Amino acid sequence: MADHMKLDGDWPALTWPLPLKEALAQQTGESLAQTARLLLIDDWKNERDKDKLIGGLLPVLADYAAESTRLWDEERWALIRRLVKNKGLIADPPESGPIAYYLAERGIAFPGEINGKKSLVMPAELVERFAKLEDLSGTPAQVKRNTEHIKLTQGLLYYYGVLEESELEARLIALTGETPEDGPNMFEVLVDARDFRAMYDFDEDALYANLDVEEPQELLRIQQARKELPYREFTKAELLKAGEYEYVERTKAHQELAGFLAREYAVDKDEADTIAEICADTFKNGKSMSAAFEILQFEFSIEDAQTVEEVGDLLARLNNGTRSWVLKGHRPDELNIVMGGGIPSNVLAMPQRSHQADVISIQTGRKIGRNDPCPCGSGKKFKKCCGAVGD
Template sequence: MMMADHMKLNGEWPALAWPLALKDALMPQTRESLQKMARLLKLYDWENEKDKDALVGGLLPALADHAAESTRLWDEERWSLIRKLVKNNGLMTEPPESGPVAYYLAERGIAFPGEVKGKKSLVMPTELVERFARLEGLSGTPAQVKRNTEHIKLTQGLLYYYGVLEESELEARLIALTGETPEDGPDLFEVLVDALDFRAMFDFDEDGLYANLDVEEPRELLRIQQARRELPYREFAKAELLKAGEPEYVERTKAHQELAGYLANEYAVDMLEADTIVEICADTFKNGKSMSAAFEILQFEFSIEDGQTVQEVGGLLARLNNGTRQWVLKGHRPDELQMTVGGGVPSNVLAMPQRSHHADVISIQTGRKIGRNDPCPCGSGKKFKKCCGAVGD
């Protein structure tokens, strides 16, 4: 899995003054963080400066303008944050505590997390408040910000259904969906790369392969997709992709809801927990794994033992697998491909190319251990070898 490593605001928050002068915000920062700030804002004359005082002195006169320029890459969520901070003269109490929000702004010197009079807050230096207040379109949402938002959501939607896309394929699909050309605004991939530090649900490697964050082995998935030359990508409407590109979106099929309801009723867990467990099972199918891998997850959570329950769960898992749009099948469901075999889609496209896991319509299988690179069945979202599997190392 490729994932941006975000910090979280845990433990004590530093005390901050408000109003906050930019120099007072920069001086407590480490030299390394100031150098990163210079790099992110393209103040390249200062990114290698080793003298901290000189570094702060170099950033002070230019940071506000460069930070304002960086907004050309932003989406509506980041733009909304700036509007709120400017409206409140640089103070936001009870801000989001996760890394992708506060640290995105702090790393760019735009706003800093801390406590103001005992309350957790996000504080924008006065120089930034004054500069951002002069931004064109701040009273509303500029067309470029709306365009960036659409590109980011469409990218997330495409990767939600396909898992991986090479840069050229992604660009071609975005152009087809929006009718825009690369000359219509800032560089598309510059927008996407900048979004990685915020809340993006994708990542990319050095060769330009974009992947959904839940894809375990992006290059292997691409190889499997390319081996299925006879199988075209399943086409999705723009509205479908925008919906799938929303944060926390989950396609809850009828089979998904049936299995979640069964687990909630039989094992006295709340629906939110049951839904999360079913989502993890669906992700194993998206990654092209056999049903026994998903069964292992349920077995870990609920200790399924009697034969009748095994049969019931097996049937529900089979329906979940068959109704899940799978990355190894380029966004198709196994059951819809099964219905079209003989009508344009060769039967061999359902076979997993040179891999033991099955992505076709299957019955329950047993005896397969969770792999080291599989999602940990505890539901942490980490690979097994990085979570519960590390105990035995």
């Protein structure tokens, strides 16, 4: 992302109404070339001379910016409607950092100070052009479709952690009943949304990943090694819910841990909730209960035996009740049901990796040793059953 300005420092003084030429003059040559690349203004994307870039962008930028809205979701559409309604000015914009970066990179609106007040300002020429957008007073069908694709993608990655582009496309088509020909390429929409404030990223191999996944390629390898374990299927409604910005699945175990931390250590409820979320993400990434305990130990210096035992029990329930990325969206405590449907018992085998997820006994809160009876009830030792190491 090109740095148009440092939003954590002083904001530049702007005029309002803001002429487009004045707005562009405050940018660097590289940032103007970046704007040309993002808006697909091919004639100017490789130019480096600032004066030439300003001269070239002035007559065309508004039209290209308006065209870029075909990739937008409802949040960005509502923001443009608000800017146009207010004649290009939003004072004290919410979450000004990510929003301002996205819009400034595309030359659409810029963060700055108007009469000493932090504001988001759209150049006058763009206000005029955006006011002519079709259905600006409502929400176009394409914008609604884009919103659904983005939320479904975020929901899928919330539960699965990673998906290859081909798998993601197949699932989006199955969920929406649409084909790639029904509108803009869905991956153009997803790429553009990532630059706004999406909850996912992707790499050069087109592997899409939830932002909290620590090692996307390693996670994919582990999932692929578990060929006998199907992805846990979710309804469209569940995925749309999980696709909401900063969604957290607060299970009963999550709430119990957060409540314990708030009560025993007198921390703010939001802080306790965040720490519980971090512990759940630790389990999602396939790490052990001891890794989650280390997080709590760092925060609260847990020492007495009774508290250690109580925390261990809470973490065991959180581990067993958290949908795991290494288990393709399944919870450890529901795998017995899945296995009862014909999945071979060695589906839980953990491919060799640097950190392996512990299996925790829901009754005792203790890690299951390899020579202990398997919790699935087979009567075999854990190492000979669900804990079998795959080749």
